[in-house]
Amino acid sequence: MAKSVFPRIVRWLGTGLLLVATSMGHAQGTLKVLNWSEYIGPEVVAKFEKATGIKVIYSILDSDDTLQAKLLSGNSGYDVVYPSSNYMAKQIKAGVYEPIDWTKIPNKQYLDPMVMGHTAKNDPGNKYGVPYVWGSEGLIVNVTKAKQAWGGELPPLSFDLLFNPENAKRLQKCGIALIDQPSEASTMLAYMGRDPNSPKMSDTEDAFKELAKIRPYVKMFSNNVILDFSTGDICISTGWSGDYNVMKRRAKAAGKDYDIRYATPKGATGLWFTLMGIPKDSNNKEAAHKWINFLLSPEIAAEINNEITYTTAVLAARPMIKPELLNDPFLFPTEAQMAEYFTFKPQETDLLRATNKLWLRYKSGR
Numbered sequence: 001m002a003k004s005v006f007p008r009i010v011r012w013l014g015t016g017l018l019l020v021a022t023s024m025g026h027a028q029g030t031l032k033v034l035n036w037s038e039y040i041g042p043e044v045v046a047k048f049e050k051a052t053g054i055k056v057i058y059s060i061l062d063s064d065d066t067l068q069a070k071l072l073s074g075n076s077g078y079d080v081v082y083p084s085s086n087y088m089a090k091q092i093k094a095g096v097y098e099p100i101d102w103t104k105i106p107n108k109q110y111l112d113p114m115v116m117g118h119t120a121k122n123d124p125g126n127k128y129g130v131p132y133v134w135g136s137e138g139l140i141v142n143v144t145k146a147k148q149a150w151g152g153e154l155p156p157l158s159f160d161l162l163f164n165p166e167n168a169k170r171l172q173k174c175g176i177a178l179i180d181q182p183s184e185a186s187t188m189l190a191y192m193g194r195d196p197n198s199p200k201m202s203d204t205e206d207a208f209k210e211l212a213k214i215r216p217y218v219k220m221f222s223n224n225v226i227l228d229f230s231t232g233d234i235c236i237s238t239g240w241s242g243d244y245n246v247m248k249r250r251a252k253a254a255g256k257d258y259d260i261r262y263a264t265p266k267g268a269t270g271l272w273f274t275l276m277g278i279p280k281d282s283n284n285k286e287a288a289h290k291w292i293n294f295l296l297s298p299e300i301a302a303e304i305n306n307e308i309t310y311t312t313a314v315l316a317a318r319p320m321i322k323p324e325l326l327n328d329p330f331l332f333p334t335e336a337q338m339a340e341y342f343t344f345k346p347q348e349t350d351l352l353r354a355t356n357k358l359w360l361r362y363k364s365g366r
Contacts, residue, residue: 031287032057034067034078036274037224038246039133041300041307048294054287063180063223065356071096071279079282080291085273086183088129089122089346097128098278104289105130107296110316119273122346129275130292131313133242133305136330136341137179137187137270140225140239140247143259145232149174157263159191162236165213172217174235177228180221182352182359183270183344184211187238190268190342197345201354208358221363230254240272241330242310262330264337271341273313 037060045056059078061067064087070076071091083091091097102108108130115131123129141157149171154161161167168176178184185207190196192210194203219234226243228234230250244262251258276295278288294300302320305312311331318326325331333341347355 029053029287030055030057031080031284031291032059032078033080033291034059034061034070034076035080035082036061038226039082039274039308039310041303044295044300044304047300048291051294052287052290054290056291065182074281076279076281078279079284079288081277081279082132082274083129083277084344085119085122085129085275086344086346088275088277090349090352091277092123092128096280098280098282098285099127100130100278100292101289104286105293105296107293107314110296110298110301110314112313112315115273115313118271118343119275121343123275129277130296132274132276132295133308133310133312134271134273135241135310136264136333137183137238137240137272137344138262138264138330140229140237140244141261141263142174142229142232142235142247143261145174145235145258146171149235157261158265159187159268162238163188163191163210163214165217168214168217171236172219175219175228175233176214176217177220177222177225177234177237178218179238179240180223180363182355184238185355185359186344187268187270190270191265193267196268196270196342197347199348199351201351204351204355204358208362211362215362215365226250229260230256230258232256232258240310242308245309245325245328245331264330264333264341266340267342269341271338271343274310 031054033056045058049056061082064084067081067083068087068091072094111131115134116126119129119131120126139157139159139162143154146154185204186196188207188210189198189203225234225237226246229247241262244260248260251260276292278285282288296314298314298316298320301312301314301317305317306322306325309325329337
C-alpha cells in the first residue's frame, strides 16, 4: 500500500509545484506599462510579446500630475512609465525610480548624444531616465477654419493670434483649445518676454492674469486634440510638434481638405523630452529593461516615429524614417532653430504646487 500511495503523493506534489511554478512564471512574464495616448506604433506591443513571451498590460496616461501622484504614493502599479523630463527631475529627487542598469540595454549605443546631453541636465549621468521621443510646444492652426472665422487672410502665425484677447475673440467661433498642463503659464511668460522658467511667484501670477483675458474664449483643455482638429471642432491651440502631422493624416482620411499648420514662435517655443523610467516599486524590473531595450532598436524606433510622428531619441533610426517626416523642420529642427527654443525646467515644490492650484482655478473659470 505504501508503495502505491507514494507515487501518487509524488505526482500530487509535482503537480502542485508545477502549478506554483507556472503561476510564478506568469507573474514574472507580465509587464505593466503606463504611456501617453497615441504614443506608440499599433503593432509594437504585439511584436515585443512575440519576441520575449512577456505579456504587456498597456495603460494610458492623461497627465504628468497623475503620474506624479501615482509615483509619490509608493505604489504606482507599473513597471515602465513615461514622464516628461521637467517632472522627472523632481521625481528623481523624491527617490521613486530604480536606477537604469545600462548593461541590460545594449541598444543604448543607438541613442542620440545630443538628446542624452539635454536630458542629463535634469538626470546627471542619465542614471534614471531613458530618452524616448522629444519635441516642442508651439502653435497649431487649422488655417482653413481659422480664415473663415477671421473673415479673411490670417496674420502671421504666432502666439499673438491666440494670446491677444482681441484675436482670440474673433477666433472663438471656430474653437480654441489649450494644452491641459500648468506649464501653459511658462508659454505665456515667454510670450510676454519674460523668463519662462522664472522662479518668482509674481511672474506666475502675472502669466495667469494674462491667460485670464482669453479664458472666456477657450472651448476646451486637452492633452489630445488630434480628433478635434481633424474634425474641424478646434481651429487653434497650443500644441506639440508631433501632433499636427497626425491631424493632417486623420483629416485627409475623413475626406476633410484642411490646411493644418504648426508654428514655433521665436523665443516662445518650449523644448521637452519624454523619458522611460522604471518605478522603484516595479514588480518586473527585468522585463522593464527588456521593453526599454526593445524600443531603442532602430527598426522599432523608426516604426514608432513614422506612426506617431514625434522625433525619436534613436539617432540610428533616421535612415528608416519617412522622408516627409525626416525633412520636416519642426520634427528635426536645425541647431539654429533649437537655439531659439527654451527648455521647460522643473519648478521648486512650493511654486509647482501654487501653479497647479492656479491652473485648476483657471480652468474652472473662477
